[in-house]
Amino acid sequence: MKVLLIGSGGREHALARALMADPLVTSLTVAPGNPGTAEIATNIDLDPLDPAALTAWATANQIDLVVVGPEAPLVAGVADALTEAKIPAFGPSAAAARLEGSKAFAKEVMSAAGVPTAEARVCRDLASVRAAMTEFGSPYVIKDDGLAAGKGVIVTGDPDAAIRHAEACLAKPGGQIVVEDFLDGPEVSLFCISDGTTVLPLQPAQDFKRAYDGDAGPNTGGMGAYSPLPWAPPELPHEVIETIALPVIREMAKRGTPFVGVLYCGLALTSRGTRVIEFNARFGDPETQVVLPRLATPLGELLHAAATGRLAEFGELEWRDRAVVTVVVAAEGYPDAPVPGGTIEGVEDAGERDGVHVIHAGTRETREGLVASGGRVICVVGEGEDLEAARGRVYTGVDRIYLSGSHHRRDIARQAARGD
Numbered sequence: 001m002k003v004l005l006i007g008s009g010g011r012e013h014a015l016a017r018a019l020m021a022d023p024l025v026t027s028l029t030v031a032p033g034n035p036g037t038a039e040i041a042t043n044i045d046l047d048p049l050d051p052a053a054l055t056a057w058a059t060a061n062q063i064d065l066v067v068v069g070p071e072a073p074l075v076a077g078v079a080d081a082l083t084e085a086k087i088p089a090f091g092p093s094a095a096a097a098r099l100e101g102s103k104a105f106a107k108e109v110m111s112a113a114g115v116p117t118a119e120a121r122v123c124r125d126l127a128s129v130r131a132a133m134t135e136f137g138s139p140y141v142i143k144d145d146g147l148a149a150g151k152g153v154i155v156t157g158d159p160d161a162a163i164r165h166a167e168a169c170l171a172k173p174g175g176q177i178v179v180e181d182f183l184d185g186p187e188v189s190l191f192c193i194s195d196g197t198t199v200l201p202l203q204p205a206q207d208f209k210r211a212y213d214g215d216a217g218p219n220t221g222g223m224g225a226y227s228p229l230p231w232a233p234p235e236l237p238h239e240v241i242e243t244i245a246l247p248v249i250r251e252m253a254k255r256g257t258p259f260v261g262v263l264y265c266g267l268a269l270t271s272r273g274t275r276v277i278e279f280n281a282r283f284g285d286p287e288t289q290v291v292l293p294r295l296a297t298p299l300g301e302l303l304h305a306a307a308t309g310r311l312a313e314f315g316e317l318e319w320r321d322r323a324v325v326t327v328v329v330a331a332e333g334y335p336d337a338p339v340p341g342g343t344i345e346g347v348e349d350a351g352e353r354d355g356v357h358v359i360h361a362g363t364r365e366t367r368e369g370l371v372a373s374g375g376r377v378i379c380v381v382g383e384g385e386d387l388e389a390a391r392g393r394v395y396t397g398v399d400r401i402y403l404s405g406s407h408h409r410r411d412i413a414r415q416a417a418r419g420d
């Protein structure tokens with residue numbers, strides 16, 4: 001099977017690694033990829049936001065499966081163009097990707113499908129924002145309606161900060177925000193693989209969204225993750241399929257916009273039950289880095305079955321009995337104003353540690369060596385028989401990486417490993 005993977009971040013490097021481990025995958029090309037994917041596959045300089053160019057290349061090269069990593073190509077209609085050209089695409093159409101692209105749309109679908117989520121008001125002016133804030137009370141949850149790379153949401157007890165964020169979002173062209181009820185309880189990311197009709201859950205992971213230890217600092221795209229979650233109910237994946245993923249997939253099919261790809265369910269396990277915080281239409285980053293090393297079922301085969309509507313024949317997924325932890329090394333200034341260009345050292349050394357591998361997230365190869373080119377630069381991944389062992393390993397890897405001014409969290413999976 002010849003596979004084309006679209007994207008250039010840590011998630012795509014992790015996907016590339018898992019795809020290359022599938023014996024059915026005979027060739028893998030990544031557009032545009034990064035220095036990490038270049039080591040294990042072939043990078044090609046194609047614009048991920050150009051559906052026509054990608055489709056032409058995939059047709060000319062007899063690609064059997066295209067896997068779309070990030071959300072932006074989905075919203076740009078890459079999956080639509082591939083489907084039109086009869087190339088199996090793993091990733092939703094632009095219309096189905098609205099589940100991620102518009103929080104107001106996601107709320108509407110959830111309401112129609114009877115899926116439990118936070119109560120919300122869609123607002124287009126400050127007066128209605130103020131009214132919604134009064135209705136729901138503190139802490140205030142204010143979300144930019146559109147795509148904002150994980151940075152469009154603030155959760156705060158400070159009404160002035162809430163209003164300032166609302167003002168900034170509303171100032172954008174077509175600006176619209178969602179104000180919603182605060183959900184208490186731990187968060188879980190669960191990826192559900194859908195072929196438009198049938199849905200299979202992957203194992204859950206937990207992401208650490210805040211920049212600094214102890215969940216302090218601003219929201220980021222994610223600073224680390226781990227899987228499995230020893231504290232979560234074992235029946236959670238099944239429950240989410242029954243009460244959340246399947247009802248949404250059926251609703252999307254009923255509307256004539258079937259959802260093929262990953263329905264990423266961002267969940268809060270509240271005192272009143274499991275609630276959806278958000279949907280994404282793609283794999284999560286960095287959660288993918290900890291879920292895929294645990295998946296024993298060949299990934300290429302699974303994603304091809306989803307892209308061709310054959311998941312019902314696929315059966316149960318198989319899992320390896322191991323724990324995985326990833327820690328993100330972020331550039332100085334991330335998430336507000338990441339400083340690019342710093343030289344990265346120690347990647348090879350870190351990757352040679354027992355049970356450790358290194359995923360490139362925002363790196364670039366130059367004549368001076370490997371340099372930082374994004375906010376989240378490197379994800380170190382550690383594997384072990386339990387979270388304690390995986391944590392020990394991941395941090396021996398992290399401690400070998402040097403990037404001037406960089407920062408990372410020291411507490412990824414700490415509480416879960418201790419069992420509290």
Ligand code: AMP
Pocket residue numbers: 118141143150153155180181182183184187209219266277278
């Ligand atoms: P989102 O982009 O919707 O996932 O929001 C980013 C982060 O904000 C989530 O991972 C949560 O930590 C937090 N958040 C979003 N919505 C809520 C909510 N209703 N209650 C509590 N926290 C929330």
Ligand code: GLY
Pocket residue numbers: 150207221222280283284285286287
């Ligand atoms: N880690 C969160 C996300 O991928 O949106």
